[in-house]
Amino acid sequence: MSRSELSNAVSFSQEHQPRKERFHFSPYAFVLPCALFSAALLLYPVVNSLALSFRQATVDTFVSGEMPFNGLTQYQAAVADPVFWRAVINTVLFTAFSIVFQFVIGFLLALLFQFKFPLKSVCLSLLLIPWLLPLLTSANIFKGLFNEAGLINQLLHLIGGRPIPWLADQHFALPATIVANIWIGFPFNFVLLYAGMQNIPEEVYEAAKLDGADYWRRVTQITVPLLKPVALSVLMLGTVYTVKVFDLVWIMTGGGPANSTHLLSTYAYQVGFSILNFGEAAAIATLMVLLLLVLNLFRLLMQQR
Amino acid sequence: MKTNSTELSYLARKERVTKPRRDHLVLLALATFNLGIISVSAETTVEVVHYFNVEGQLQELAQIQKDFEQANSDIKIKYTYVPFGELVSRTLQMAAVHKAPAIAVIDNPDVLRVAKSNILKDISQEVTKLPIWNDLYPGPKKAVTSDGKAYGVPVGSNSLALYYNKKMLSAAGVQPPNTWQQLSDVATKTAQSPVYGIAFSAVNTEESTWQWEPFLWSNGGSLRDLTSTSAVGALQLWVDLVSKGLASKDVLNWEQGDVANQFTAGRAATMVMGPWMLDAVKKSGIDFGIVPVPVPKEGAKPVVPLGGECWCVLKGNSQVEAAAMKFVAFTEQPDRLRKICDAFNYISSVQSVAKQQGESNPELNPFVEQMDAAKARSEDGGAKYPEISLATRAAIQRAISGQGSAEEALQESAAKIKAILSKN
Numbered sequence: 267m268s269r270s271e272l273s274n275a276v277s278f279s280q281e282h283q284p285r286k287e288r289f290h291f292s293p294y295a296f297v298l299p300c301a302l303f304s305a306a307l308l309l310y311p312v313v314n315s316l317a318l319s320f321r322q323a324t325v326d327t328f329v330s331g332e333m334p335f336n337g338l339t340q341y342q343a344a345v346a347d348p349v350f351w352r353a354v355i356n357t358v359l360f361t362a363f364s365i366v367f368q369f370v371i372g373f374l375l376a377l378l379f380q381f382k383f384p385l386k387s388v389c390l391s392l393l394l395i396p397w398l399l400p401l402l403t404s405a406n407i408f409k410g411l412f413n414e415a416g417l418i419n420q421l422l423h424l425i426g427g428r429p430i431p432w433l434a435d436q437h438f439a440l441p442a443t444i445v446a447n448i449w450i451g452f453p454f455n456f457v458l459l460y461a462g463m464q465n466i467p468e469e470v471y472e473a474a475k476l477d478g479a480d481y482w483r484r485v486t487q488i489t490v491p492l493l494k495p496v497a498l499s500v501l502m503l504g505t506v507y508t509v510k511v512f513d514l515v516w517i518m519t520g521g522g523p524a525n526s527t528h529l530l531s532t533y534a535y536q537v538g539f540s541i542l543n544f545g546e547a548a549a550i551a552t553l554m555v556l557l558l559l560v561l562n563l564f565r566l567l568m569q570q571r
Numbered sequence: 572m573k574t575n576s577t578e579l580s581y582l583a584r585k586e587r588v589t590k591p592r593r594d595h596l597v598l599l600a601l602a603t604f605n606l607g608i609i610s611v612s613a614e615t616t617v618e619v620v621h622y623f624n625v626e627g628q629l630q631e632l633a634q635i636q637k638d639f640e641q642a643n644s645d646i647k648i649k650y651t652y653v654p655f656g657e658l659v660s661r662t663l664q665m666a667a668v669h670k671a672p673a674i675a676v677i678d679n680p681d682v683l684r685v686a687k688s689n690i691l692k693d694i695s696q697e698v699t700k701l702p703i704w705n706d707l708y709p710g711p712k713k714a715v716t717s718d719g720k721a722y723g724v725p726v727g728s729n730s731l732a733l734y735y736n737k738k739m740l741s742a743a744g745v746q747p748p749n750t751w752q753q754l755s756d757v758a759t760k761t762a763q764s765p766v767y768g769i770a771f772s773a774v775n776t777e778e779s780t781w782q783w784e785p786f787l788w789s790n791g792g793s794l795r796d797l798t799s800t801s802a803v804g805a806l807q808l809w810v811d812l813v814s815k816g817l818a819s820k821d822v823l824n825w826e827q828g829d830v831a832n833q834f835t836a837g838r839a840a841t842m843v844m845g846p847w848m849l850d851a852v853k854k855s856g857i858d859f860g861i862v863p864v865p866v867p868k869e870g871a872k873p874v875v876p877l878g879g880e881c882w883c884v885l886k887g888n889s890q891v892e893a894a895a896m897k898f899v900a901f902t903e904q905p906d907r908l909r910k911i912c913d914a915f916n917y918i919s920s921v922q923s924v925a926k927q928q929g930e931s932n933p934e935l936n937p938f939v940e941q942m943d944a945a946k947a948r949s950e951d952g953g954a955k956y957p958e959i960s961l962a963t964r965a966a967i968q969r970a971i972s973g974q975g976s977a978e979e980a981l982q983e984s985a986a987k988i989k990a991i992l993s994k995n
Contacts, residue, residue, distance in 0.1 A: 325688045325954075329667045414821045415765060415838070431820035436972050522775030523823040524968035539660055540777075541958050542684075 312555075319548035328544060340549035344537075349525045350550065353533040357557065360444055360515075360529060361508040367448045368504060369497075372455025376463050377485065397453035405517035408446035409433065412518075433519055436526035443515050443527055450514065451507070455500055462496030463489060498569055502562065509558050530554040615894040616647045620662055621676035621880075622655040623915070631914035639901050646894045659685060662885075666690040671885040673895040676726065679714040680777075680948035680956050682881050686722040687954045692884045695721040697896050703903050703921045710877045711920035714947035723881035724899055727908075727917025729845045730875040730945050731785050732937045733865060737858040739766065739840040747862045751786075751808055754841075754865040758817035761840035768817040770830045770839035773809065778827050779967050780960040781876055782843050783809065784948070785864040788874035794951035794959050795992065797966060797985035804867070806977040810970050823971055834859075845878060846938050847916040863937045875941045876948050879917055918942060955991055962987040 319340055321333040344350050379390065396404065411417050412432035419429040432442045466489065474484050512531040515521065521528040521536060528536070530550060538547030623632060636648040651672065653661045662675045662685065677685055685691060698704050698721050711725040735747050735757075743760040746753070758768025773779040780794075786808055787794070792801035812818040819825075825833070827844065834842040835855035843864065844852075852859055864873045882899045884892060902911060905924055912919040912928060918938045919925040929939035952959040966984035970977040 325663065325684055329663055329688045329690050331667060409824070414819050431823075434820040434823040434972060436974060519824060520775040522968050523972040524965060524974055525775070526972075536961075539656060540961060542660065542663075 315548045315551055318545055319552045321545050323543075323545035323548070325542045328542075333545075336545075340545045341553070343546055344549045344553065349528060349533060352525060353528040353530045353550075354553075354557070356440055356527060357509060357529045357531075357554070359440065360447070360511070361505060361561070363441075363444045364447045364451060364508045365501060365504050367444075368451040368455045369501065371448070371452045372457075372459050372500075373497075375452075375456045376459040377489070379460055380463055393456060394453050396450050397457075399450075401450070401513045402517065404450055405446065405514045408442070408449075408514075409518050412442045412446075434523055436523055439519050439523060439527045443518050446518065447508065447511060447514055451504065454507075455504060458496060458500045459493065462493050465496075466492045498565065502565055505561050505565070506558060509554065509561065530557065614645055614647055615890055616649055617674060617891065617895050617898055618649045618651055618672040619674045619676065619898075620651045620653055620658065620665070620672040622653055622658050623676070624652065627914045627916075631911055635902060635907070635911070639898060642901070643894075643897060646897065648898065663688060663690070666885065671887055673885060673887060673891050674898065675883050675885060676880045677723065677883050679711065679725065679728075679877060679879055679881050680960075682715050682723050682883060683717050683949045684954040684957060685883065686717065686720075690885055691722040692886050692892055693720040693722065694724075694884050694896060694899075695719065697900070698724055701900060701903050703905065703908065703924075706921050706923055708920055708922055708925070708942045708945065710942070710945040710947050710950075711879070714877060714949055715881050715883075717953070723883035724903055725920035726880045726882055726902070727912040727915055728877050728879035728920045728942065728945070729847055729917055730877055730938055730941055731782065731843050731845050732861050732863055732875070732941065733841055734834060734844050734848075734852060734859050734861050735841045736761075736834070736837070736839075737860055739837075743840075747860060748841075748865045749862065750865055750869055751867050755808075755812070755817070757841065758812060759815070762817045765838055767819050767833070767839045769812055769841045769843075770818065770825070770833045771809070771822055771843040772825050772827045772830050773822045773964075773967050773971050774824055774826050775964060775968055776826070777957075777960055777964075779964045781878070781948070782827070783963070783967055784876040784946075785843070785873060788876070788946055789864065789866045789871060794956075794963055795988065797963065797981040797988065802981055803978050806967065806970055806981060809967070810977050813971050814973075820971070823968060846918060846935060849916060849934065861934055861937045863941055872944050873941055875945050877945045879920065952988075952992070955994075958991050959988050962991065 318333075320335055320337060321327075322336045322339070323333045327333045375393065379386065413419075414429060414431050414434070416432075418432065422429060430438055432438045470488055470492070471484055474488055479487070510531055511529060512535065515527055515529055516532050516535070519527040521532045531554065534547045534550040534554065537543050537550060621632075623629060632650060636650070639648060640646065655678075658675070658677065659681050662672065662677070665671050666688075671690060675685075682691075695716075701724070704724075707725065708728070711728050715721055715723040715725065733748070733754075739761045740747060740757065743757070745757045745760050748754040748757045754769070760768075762768035772782045783805065784794075786805040787802055790801040790805045792799050792805055796802070809818075813820055813822060819833075822830075827848075830839075830842050831844060831848045831851060833839040834844070835852055835857055837857065864875055866873050882902065884895045884899065886892070887895075902908065905921065908919060908921060909924050909927060911917070912924065918935060919928060920942075922942075925939050925942055929936045948960070949956045962984045965987075966977075966980040969975055969980035969983075974980070975983075
């Protein structure tokens with residue numbers, strides 16, 4: 267094709283097919299329901315809650331709707347309370363321990379389920395039970411297990427230990443709720459990691475085997491790096507789920523004894539719905555979202571490394 | 572903003588007077604035509620927001636509705652169930668968007684706090700005309716009145732007393748306790764692993780403050796000043812019971828339902844409990860008795876906190892308000908009230924009715940006897956009671972879990988309460 271021919275072709279196409287892209291409606295139409303849904307059910311409440319956190323919203327001012335703007339007063343009141351800081355530390359500890367153990371247990375189980383063994387599919391479904399049980403049920407079961415006369419203390423007694431008032435002692439109550447949460451959350455990690463491992467092509471392992479790599483070498487040098495994208499998603503989702511845990515702790519301890527197990531979520535609920543200080547509760551919730559953002563930034567940094 | 576909200580409220584009011592459905596209208600027209608009377612009928616709907624969810628309570632509510640609607644054909648009752656913990660916030664929300672219910676059945680310590688938000692109608696004009704009004708016990712009346720205004724009428728009351736397991740006490744050779752000393756004595760002699768001498772609730776909710784109040788108040792203390800020796804003494808009693816192993820350390824996590832379970836399972840010789848558990852305890856087959864809450868010294872009067880709900884009429888248009896008031900007055904007729912209180916396991920807030928209940932049901936007598944001196948929880952702090960209660964239970968939990976002595980824990984909470992009280 268000569269130069270003139272080419273320019274002819276270009277001008278031809280310009281004439282008959284205008285360069286300007288036509289507006290395509292359909293992609294937007296597909297996105298629209300989701301956008302509307304998010305705006306109405308996610309964006310609006312978040313913005314509203316943020317606005318509320320700068321207003322004096324208590325019983326006296328809520329109904330009349332006046333709710334005077336008072337800047338950072340709510341935030342100052344929130345951070346001035348030692349219970350708030352206890353809740354922050356608890357939330358971080360609760361999340362960190364839960365995630366680490368859930369992930370490690372889930373990962374090891376996923377490795378195990380790469381092998382073939384009898385009753386594998388039965389075991390697979392059994393392992394999902396913690397994730398499928400209503401939280402109300404699991405929380406109450408754990409409340410019973412950690413009871414002074416509960417199963418755990420009975421086992422302790424059998425091996426000659428002294429009973430521990432798990433949920434009634436400020437040192438043991440938080441670890442007890444963490445154990446419960448690990449139990450509830452590990453199947454989620456397990457299933458996603460298991461699926462991720464299934465997606466790693468068999469050939470890679472075979473090639474490694476031919477090169478003489480033993481099992482642990484294959485795990486550390488093939489499974490782990492190839493699983494990284496899945497693992498990071500699992501960790502991110504897990505973190506979000508764990509930071510906002512509410513019902514488990516609320517049922518097991520109600521934030522007690524002596525506020526030693528309050529998470530930001532239970533604390534915000536207490537301030538909002540026991541004292542009806544909506545403004546301060548909104549401020550605590552906002553700070554909780556900030557904490558989530560910080561944790562996610564940390565994760566992003568890890569991902570880039 | 573202002574016009575907008577008045578417009579909205581106008582719309583809401585208009586909406587609340589619902590018109591009868593068209594087919595009803597036709598029937599009505601035919602009926603009136605036949606009788607040769609032309610009447611204009613507009614039905615008024617009275618929405619009642621409540622958290623009752625026990626079968627007997629629901630049956631009784633349905634019965635009231637049936638009887639009331641029969642007597643007042645122009646008024647329809649509509650019940651809206653809301654979970655206990657959400658009743659106040661939900662009512663506030665409904666009022667904030669001008670869709671307030673006609674009646675909210677509010678827990679008595681919350682009435683004055685809700686009244687402060689200016690959504691409750693002052694019904695003092697109407698209630699003082701009710702025959703039962705002057706027969707109310709002083710406690711329940713105080714829970715709904717402030718500065719000469721009345722914001723509700725008690726449906727019924729409940730409070731706390733001491734249940735005891737007859738077999739366990741007689742096996743230990745002790746009598747049901749009247750004083751703290753006797754209580755410790757009974758607990759010591761009946762506690763024998765795995766049975767504890769006493770069960771109560773010190774959980775991180777209102778239930779722990781409520782269960783501790785009989786001890787605090789009978790000792791002459793007040794939530795307004797937790798540094799007093801009477802407050803320290805009352806908390807020390809609980810701390811000692813737990814630290815000596817006479818009560819389980821799990822009281823810190825027991826809600827009142829758990830406490831009753833311990834008692835009915837035979838793992839506690841006594842428990843602090845209210846009349847609402849009577850049926851469950853009877854059903855368990857345990858041979859039990861009830862005595863008033865033990866007092867610090869012989870001769871002292873037990874002062875128990877009042878539980879129970881109140882009918883509160885919300886501000887709305889005058890027609891709905893009048894219909895709501897009619898409904899409240901209907902439920903407060905002595906015969907009807909007696910039925911309601913029996914079905915709800917209440918002790919009536921009306922003296923004559925409560926005495927009848929005690930006569931036909933002698934187990935209730937300790938509760939009835941305590942009613943004279945029973946105190947509304949909002950007497951300690953008015954609209955600020957919930958915040959004060961929160962600070963108080965922090966001290967209870969700290970002291971029992973051993974994070975400081977009773978005195979230290981109370982001092983810290985007392986400082987918080989002082990700050991709460993000095994806020995306007």
